[in-house]
Amino acid sequence: MHTFVFFVAAGMALVGSTLVFVFRNTVYSVVSLITALTGVAVLFFQLDAAFIGALQIILYAGAILVLFLFVVMLLNVHSDEMGPDRRKFQKVLAMVVGAVLFGYLMTLGGALRSADPPTSEFGSARSLAEVFFSRHVLAFELTSFLLLAAMIGAVLLARRGEGDA
Amino acid sequence: MPVPASWYVSLSVLLFVIGTVGVLVSRNAIVMLMGIEVMLNAGNLVLVVGARTWGLEDALIYTFLVMTVAAAEAAVGLALVIAMFRRTKSLDLDSLKTLSG
Numbered sequence: 001m002h003t004f005v006f007f008v009a010a011g012m013a014l015v016g017s018t019l020v021f022v023f024r025n026t027v028y029s030v031v032s033l034i035t036a037l038t039g040v041a042v043l044f045f046q047l048d049a050a051f052i053g054a055l056q057i058i059l060y061a062g063a064i065l066v067l068f069l070f071v072v073m074l075l076n077v078h079s080d081e082m083g084p085d086r087r088k089f090q091k092v093l094a095m096v097v098g099a100v101l102f103g104y105l106m107t108l109g110g111a112l113r114s115a116d117p118p119t120s121e122f123g124s125a126r127s128l129a130e131v132f133f134s135r136h137v138l139a140f141e142l143t144s145f146l147l148l149a150a151m152i153g154a155v156l157l158a159r160r161g162e163g164d165a
Numbered sequence: 166m167p168v169p170a171s172w173y174v175s176l177s178v179l180l181f182v183i184g185t186v187g188v189l190v191s192r193n194a195i196v197m198l199m200g201i202e203v204m205l206n207a208g209n210l211v212l213v214v215g216a217r218t219w220g221l222e223d224a225l226i227y228t229f230l231v232m233t234v235a236a237a238e239a240a241v242g243l244a245l246v247i248a249m250f251r252r253t254k255s256l257d258l259d260s261l262k263t264l265s266g
Contacts, residue, residue: 002167010176017180017203021187026195033199040180040206043173047217052228056209059232064202064239071243072195077256094189098182105178122217123225131222132229139226143233150237157244160251 005046012039026072033068034061049123173214181207192257194249198242205235 016036020029037060044053121127132140184203191197209228216224246256253260 006168006172010172013176013180014183017183017187020199020203021183021191021196026193029196029199033202036180036203037206040210043176043210044213046168047173047213049213049216049225049228052209052213052225055229055232059236060202060206064236067239067243068195068199071246075247075250075256077250091190094186097189098186101185102178102182105181106175122220122222127222128225128229132226135223136226139230143230146237147233150240154240154244157241158247 002046005042009039009042009046012036013043014039026077027069030065030068030072034065037061037065047123051123051125051128170214170218174211177207177210177214180204180210192259194246194256194258195243197258198239198246201242202235202239205231 013036016032016034016039019032020036023029023032037056041053041056041061044050044056181204184200184207187203188197188200191200209231212224212228212231216222216228249261250256
């Protein structure tokens with residue numbers, strides 16, 4: 001059963017993230033990215049990280065991708081206005097880079113081996129909060145500053161300038 | 166863990182490579198940002214697998230922080246895309262060639 005769920009979720013993630021770059025219509029790309037991220041969220045649930053899985057759905061699929069969808073619809077660019085595709089040798093070069101990266105990363109991934117099952121509290125919101133607000137409280141505070149800076153920056157960048165209509 | 170940890174790591178490597186190749190082959194700025202999201206998600210998956218394998222909850226905190234950075238990056242990146250679209254009336258990153266002599 002675990003293996004079946006793994007393969008379904010992994011298939012969702014792989015197919016979804018591949019189709020992001022295949023679709024010419026950007027709205028389709030966003031929707032297929034939502035599929036991929038939901039697949040990864042299922043894997044998070046399977047790995048006993050229920051809180052992170054819920055965050056993945058709420059934050060990624062719920063907030064970030066709605067932002068993407070909003071911008072796509074705001075700009076309303078048709079795919080045929082994009083001009084010709086990348087040149088052939090650029091695509092081949094990208095594939096070569098991908099193959100080399102895959103080979104290199106796979107050699108690094110071999111170090112992982114399974115360990116004892118964690119305690120029942122593992123991954124719950126309660127135990128995460130205990131770790132977060134004791135050892136990582138500075139990171140938490142800095143995160144709020146990061147979000148504030150990103151918000152101000154986004155408003156400044158997207159604001160209509162004086163020069164353009 | 167009935168499914169071996171190495172399967173999750175392999176899946177995450179595949180996702181990361183798909184994101185990288187996607188960023189390299191796409192011309193649409195929004196699709197490129199989505200490729201970055203795919204890569205960040207692959208990193209998150211490895212962090213969660215490591216947390217589960219060694220029982221370290223700190224890695225889950227890092228996952229949370231990566232998600233926050235992804236949100237900030239998406240907000241600023243999309244604002245940049247909007248600013249670029251106002252200037253060039255296009256989402257094609259190759260249209261930004263003012264500096265190319």
